[in-house]
Amino acid sequence: MAIGASPDSLAGQARRLYTEELVKGLVPLVQTAIDTARNLLDKPSEHTVFARRRDLFQALNSGAQAWHRGIVVGLRQALAPGAAGSRGLDFPLPSTGREAALSLVSDDTIELEIVTSRLALAIMDKASWEFADLRSRIAHLENRGELDPQDMLRAHVLARIVFDAWRAAGQTLEGWRELQPVLHDEFALLVEEAYHETNRWLVDHRVLPEVDLRPFIRRSRTHPNAPGGWQAGTGFSDSRHDAGRNLGNATGYGSGAASYAGNSGGGAYGGPASGRGGVGEETRMMTRGAPLARNREHAEAVLGRLNRLIGRHVPEFANSTRSAGLAAGADAPAQAMSPGLARAIETAQQGIRQRLSTTLQGGEAVVTAPVMLEEMHQRKQVLKKAAASPEERATIEIVALLFQSILTEDRIPAAVRVWFARLQMPVLRVAVTEPDFFATIDHPARRLIDRMGACVMGFDSATAGSVAGKPNEALEKEIKRIVQVVEAYPDTGRRVFQTVLTEFEKFLEHYFRNENEATKRGVSLAQQVEQRETMAIQYTIELRKMLNEVPVQEGVRQFLFHVWADVLATTGVRYGAQGAQTKQMKRAAADLIWSASAKVTREERAEVIRRLPLLLKSLREGMASAGMETGKQDEHIQQLNNSLAAAFTAKAAVIPDDRLRELMERLETLEELLPEAADVDIDESMVLDLSGHQNSELEVVLDGGSMPTPAMVAWARELQVGSWYMLDRGGHSEAVQLAWHGLRKQLSLFVTPQGRCVLFQQHRLASYLQAGLMLPAQDEALTVRATRSALAKLDVDASRLLN
Known part of the structure; x- marks a missing residue:
């Protein structure tokens, strides 16, 4: 002070x-x-x-x-x-509601x-x-x-x-x-x-x-x-991300359109919530904007501040970035680079490549961050002397400041930091010729750096992007390949960055599914869960169609929909649609439907009694194969006995023999009738019993969170594979990495550095995001953090733009 x-x-x-x-x-x-x-x-x-x-x-x-x-x-x-x-x-304060007299x-x-x-x-x-x-x-x-x-x-x-x-x-x-x-x-x-x-x-x-x-x-x-x-x-109280998300409550305005319509959800001007507590907080959370949108707005605000600051000292720089920003929806027209700067960049690139390549002999990076920063400063001065305009000098300074921040980020492993350093000259070339690099956060060069950074920046630099502290060779190798591809096409600009970004996304999916020892077992289990749940829902839909107009006891009908569809899905995944066990479960379903239909003759009743022990044995075997506890099996068997007994005295119409034969045939070929998997929604209201998937290798999250808004569900779908998050569950917080998205991103698998797998259904994941129990490990993308760092340095001394 x-x-x-x-x-x-x-x-x-x-x-x-x-x-x-x-x-x-x-x-x-x-x-x-x-x-x-x-x-x-x-x-x-x-x-x-x-x-x-x-x-x-x-x-x-x-x-x-x-x-x-x-x-x-x-x-x-x-x-x-x-x-x-x-x-x-x-100015009038808003009414507290209960104690205020009603008036027009x-x-x-x-x-x-x-x-x-x-x-x-x-x-x-x-x-x-x-x-x-x-x-x-x-x-x-x-x-x-x-x-x-x-x-x-x-x-x-x-x-x-x-x-x-x-x-x-x-x-x-x-x-x-x-x-x-x-x-x-x-x-x-x-x-x-x-x-x-x-x-x-x-x-x-x-x-x-x-x-x-x-x-x-x-x-x-x-x-x-x-x-x-x-x-x-809880556990994240020092995060600027949290503070930004909760700002609506503290400032007097929420982020939703309903914020000005009174304060029924709690202190609209920062005061205490109503006595109902939880309801008020839930209302406040349901009206706030999605953190993904807020993060984007924050990133755009940082870029905007940078452009305005530079524009005060280099007016033409602001004009070029503004024009590029307006054209960012299409391919922004490239600007010509002065020949002298182009030659200087090429020379600097060769020097960086040669200098850093020699340091990687034997697989170890021996160039420290201070050494890289000193060499970067020397290169910057040479490049500025070769520049032909104030705009080029300003661009050189800004890119140098960005990479100065990136290369001093201690959460990036040293071996990977070397490859980030080699991206400086390709990024500088793009920044000079494509001013929308500074005008939009969606430029592919920015997105590539952010995606690579998100994958290697865990909470511990010793384990980030690695298994049990061992260097992650596959991820490092892919980053190396990407940088070398970018270096090989110096004049391609944004197209080469967009191409390698797409390739990197595909690599991550393959890597977590097939190469990463900590995740591939969990991804395999999650895929089996997805297949089983999808098939269970498909079977439920088709069984409902089959029994829509068939007179069957309601208890039996509900058993087929809520229990036996899961049994059919489990056996189908385990033994195949045409496996002997799967066919046995289908025959059991057919026998159950016949047994539960009205029986009007003594011979039919005797036949039901004769076949009942074998039928019940098959039903128990099927429920056991689906992981159901014995106690639950007993409950279902007792309910089925009651339904079958009721069938003996039922006055409903008898199912005709030809209708029964048709049902048997449809059950035999049920897989041919199932709806497309892409059309099935694995929603928690339809999932039969995800707890059956719990085991020592896979934890399925079944509770927690708060009611998600559509914006939160959309955010859950936008989470990117490879990114790190902090999960607050079971009384403690831990770092987790998103390793897999299922079909239409309805299931998502997160893995801890120790290899423990946690599976979320889409709406449950959105609930955790809504409640703040799942938060991005990094409250800012790598390039946004670097831009903010550059902005702070320029605030102190803006003359460095041109000097």
Whole structure:
């Protein structure tokens, strides 16, 4: 902390700096709004739309100064002594619901709340990470646990000031809605930059250089099986990822559209949840956005900040990346590289290849990170001298900073780090000729580095991507091959990166299934589980069709659907569809159907009694083969005895002989009638009994988590094979690696470094993601972390871009 400055003084100065940064950016923001209104007016439209846009442009053109002045005055009032932090502004807090008297609320008030809440949500979606840091630092300075709900630093306070000034300037709600997308984007960028500059100023004054976000993470008791009754976030409280996901609760706004519709799900302004506890927390979690989307937004925000910072010093760099970003959906046009730089890159590449190749003799990497960094610095200076423009020099500096961060990442094994180092020049060549490398997180060069990094960065560099601490030769060999392919095609650009990325994904599937000793047994077991469950569901579907109009006792019908279909699937997987045991189980099903049909003659009843012992013996054998306990078998046999006894006195119609023969024939050829496996959903509501798959080598997760949203289910399908996660289960947390996805990703297998296999059904996995019991081991991708590191260094000294 700065010498001679009191904490309260620093907090006040930080708020003033935040205000000044906002005021500084208001003039171009208002001008952008006017320009957008003018552009809308120029577009062809219906007469009513044209008239509305004309009125908007005229009103905004004449009232822009008043709107700008109103925002500035509102910000100054919020900054006045006593208004910031210590007391609330004149904005109503939301009702706590139960104790508030019911009253009618005007439509105008509701619209006001909706508009300001949407603006605040747009701001926090963009600036949540910066706000989390700033909130921590201000709370630390003021020695408080949390900022006041109406603190001027909160987004909803600014949103109210902005919209109040809009209305006071004579602008309409319809006009705001016409410009809403642009206004949301512009205010989000402005506030993010203001938060960032305020954070930077506080760090310069030594206020919490490293932010600990644990005090702001909300915990809940929503699931009885969670360790000690606690659930989401347990064991991960120091993660920025958790803090970002829980930010909605702390800032006063959730991330879902329902967030502004009251606070029935718990403290909408950071206050305590209702007395129902678990229900409130579950409601909050169901309305938050998917972490995958949030991670993407965070990555894009980091790239955006980098481009804006560089753009202030190298304007043409920002123009090129902006154009590339707009063209990123298609193949962005390549830019020409100066001949001198092209020759320098080729020379540097040859030097790196020769230098690092000699260090790998005998299979050991002997070049330390400090040595590589020093050589990288020397190469950078040579490349900058060969560059022909400020944009090329800036690109050289940024790529060098990215690889400086990557090569100092101690979770990357040393032997693999060498191959990452050899990617620097190919990436630099792509970055110079394809500016969308800096404009989008989806560039294949970025994605390749991230995928390789995710596979080798476990929680322990000694075991990451390895078995029991032994070097993983197959994975290292594939990374080596990929780098050599990229080096062999220097002028191919993104196409070679996209090609090897696709090949790497295919390698991972083959590797975990066939080569990795820790995973191939588990993958084989998981595939058998998938085959059995798929067949069980297929048999259930077909049996339902067969017995749809056949008069069979209900108890027998349910036994066939819920038990015998699983028995048929188990024997089918174990012995084949035409195996003798499988045929025996089909005959048992046919006998059971016949025995359970109405018996009206003495001869039929005698025949049932004669065949019953052999039938029951076959049924027991089938249930035992499917792994059913003896006690459960006894229950089913007793229920079947009751159903068969009822058949003796049933008055239902008798199944005709030709109908029985048809059923027997269909059972014999049942496999030919089954629906396609690709059309079968292995949903927990249809899975018969996954616990039958439990054994010492494979743990099937059957409980835990919370109700997943569709976004969480989609996230579960997006998890990538080879990536590491932290699983909170059984009272402890452990690192697991995703080794296999089943058909349509309905089953997923995770493996610990010790080789223990854990199998999830898709919705159960989404439940764990929803509850925070399964979290990515890395809260940021490797290139995002490297970009953030580069941004921090450029914040300190931006002159290095051109020097």
